[in-house]
Amino acid sequence: MDRFIIRGGRPLRGEIVIGGAKNAGLKLMVAGLLTAERLVLTNVPRIADIATMRDLLIQHGVAVEDVNGDGSAYAVGGEITSTEAPYDIVSKMRASILVLGPLLARCREARVSLPGGCAIGTRPVDMHLKGLEALGAEIRLENGYINARAPEGLIGERIILPFASVGATENLLMAATLAKGRTEIVNAAREPEIGDLVACLNKMGARISGSGSGTLVIDGVEALQGAEHRIMPDRIECGTYACAAGITGGDVRLVGGRLDDLGAVVRTLEEAGVEVTEDEKGLRVRRTGALRGVDIMTEPYPGFPTDMQAQFMALLSVAEGASMVTETIFENRFMHVPELNRMGARINVHGSSAIIRGVHALSGAPVMATDLRASFSLILAGLAAHGETILSRVYHLDRGYEAVERKLAACGANIERVRE
Numbered sequence: 271m272d273r274f275i276i277r278g279g280r281p282l283r284g285e286i287v288i289g290g291a292k293n294a295g296l297k298l299m300v301a302g303l304l305t306a307e308r309l310v311l312t313n314v315p316r317i318a319d320i321a322t323m324r325d326l327l328i329q330h331g332v333a334v335e336d337v338n339g340d341g342s343a344y345a346v347g348g349e350i351t352s353t354e355a356p357y358d359i360v361s362k363m364r365a366s367i368l369v370l371g372p373l374l375a376r377c378r379e380a381r382v383s384l385p386g387g388c389a390i391g392t393r394p395v396d397m398h399l400k401g402l403e404a405l406g407a408e409i410r411l412e413n414g415y416i417n418a419r420a421p422e423g424l425i426g427e428r429i430i431l432p433f434a435s436v437g438a439t440e441n442l443l444m445a446a447t448l449a450k451g452r453t454e455i456v457n458a459a460r461e462p463e464i465g466d467l468v469a470c471l472n473k474m475g476a477r478i479s480g481s482g483s484g485t486l487v488i489d490g491v492e493a494l495q496g497a498e499h500r501i502m503p504d505r506i507e508c509g510t511y512a513c514a515a516g517i518t519g520g521d522v523r524l525v526g527g528r529l530d531d532l533g534a535v536v537r538t539l540e541e542a543g544v545e546v547t548e549d550e551k552g553l554r555v556r557r558t559g560a561l562r563g564v565d566i567m568t569e570p571y572p573g574f575p576t577d578m579q580a581q582f583m584a585l586l587s588v589a590e591g592a593s594m595v596t597e598t599i600f601e602n603r604f605m606h607v608p609e610l611n612r613m614g615a616r617i618n619v620h621g622s623s624a625i626i627r628g629v630h631a632l633s634g635a636p637v638m639a640t641d642l643r644a645s646f647s648l649i650l651a652g653l654a655a656h657g658e659t660i661l662s663r664v665y666h667l668d669r670g671y672e673a674v675e676r677k678l679a680a681c682g683a684n685i686e687r688v689r690e
């Protein structure tokens with residue numbers, strides 16, 4: 271298991287190129303299951319989750335061609351020879367559940383392992399299943415698997431989601447593209463990654479309107495065609511490196527970053543004393559004065575994203591004054607707190623809220639990553655801390671961030687990966 275060794279105290283200065291979005295790329299690869307033709311995706315991030323999704327699609331029998339031979343573009347497509355998503359792949363990556371809707375829509379059957387919980391919460395999939403049942407699927411849970419069939423094909427329906435779930439919206443959206451008639455998804459999630467998926471599906475011949483509005487209307491078609499699509503930039507990677515510039519008192523250009531996708535994150539950075547400006551290349555993030563405490567509550571988009579909560583917790587640990595961070599999306603997303611406290615942070619958790627009392631400085635320590643974003647919050651703390659931080663269980667980070675050590679070192683960070 272690899273480790274990172276970080277020696278803190280250097281302000282980051284330079285350029286970081288933002289890669290394609292993990293949370294868009296994974297669903298766009300799944301969209302390849304909806305057509306027998308080639309779906310070509312470019313700006314693919316080179317991360318472990320994409321490799322896992324590639325394994326899953328290959329298990330379904332479709333071809334996944336590495337177009338440039340370097341993992342930056344994939345062509346997905348072909349006949350589906352297996353409708354089973356096995357436990358060993360689904361348990362590695364929860365986004366695997368998204369094959370359920372497309373397999374049902376195209377093959378009229380699917381057998382997908384139940385994903386189970388993960389470090390940040392129990393994460394049930396009841397809304398995915400109820401929505402597919404509303405579209406006419408018969409669903410049985412047996413031996414840890416979801417057995418789903420729709421012998422006559424799926425039929426459009428009006429579905430009201432009790433909560434704007436990202437995954438449920440995406441699963442139902444993809445299933446509905448090949449259903450008979452009109453489907454309406456009310457209280458649909460509005461995350462920009464869903465907008466990217468809709469744009470790609472429409473290029474493939476789907477008939478979807480209402481993107482970004484909270485109600486998606488899908489008129490089913492007989493078949494989808496091939497297309498080419500560039501994956502949107504990763505707004506969470508961008509926000510994460512913006513925090514790196516902020517916590518180290520640096521000045522960093524985030525090439526390809528987009529202000530529009532970052533809304534609440536940029537407003538919070540500015541409130542905390544970090545300046546963000548946009549030009550034709552991307553974003554410039556710099557801090558000239560002290561960091562100030564702010565209050566944050568995570569919410570579905572356009573609110574403050576839960577996937578940025580851990581990184582802000584590191585930033586606010588060294589801000590002047592107190593901050594309160596309330597997590598409303600996942601019930602167990604404070605696993606980074608005890609690790610940050612080991613580095614000298616003063617954070618108390620009360621239920622779904624954390625009170626952070628800013629300290630002057632953090633001190634390096636051996637720490638352990640528990641999930642993807644928690645891992646990066648510890649890197650951020652390490653970049654700002656005095657002395658050496660050793661971060662173990664780096665595989666969590668490799669799921670979703672490409673070339674972390676290269677991108678940070680190019681801006682002057684002292685960070686090294688020790689391979690074991």
Ligand SMILES: CC(=O)N[C@H]1[C@@H](OP(=O)(O)OP(=O)(O)OC[C@H]2O[C@@H](n3ccc(=O)[nH]c3=O)[C@H](O)[C@@H]2O)O[C@H](CO)[C@@H](O)[C@@H]1O
Nearest residue numbers: 293365393394395396397398435436437438576577599600
């Ligand atoms: C691969 C991917 O894109 N992952 C993102 C996606 O996860 P994911 O799609 O899993 O997140 P959801 O929006 O579905 O989940 C939000 C909340 O709803 C609950 N829920 C969800 C579905 C369901 O059927 N029943 C239910 O109770 C979940 O347990 C969670 O507490 O959106 C999250 C919220 O922005 C992000 O943190 C994840 O990074």
Ligand SMILES: C=C(OP(=O)(O)O)C(=O)O
Nearest residue numbers: 293364365577642643670
């Ligand atoms: C929670 C995340 O991802 P996943 O849904 O794949 O676990 C994330 O990207 O922060």
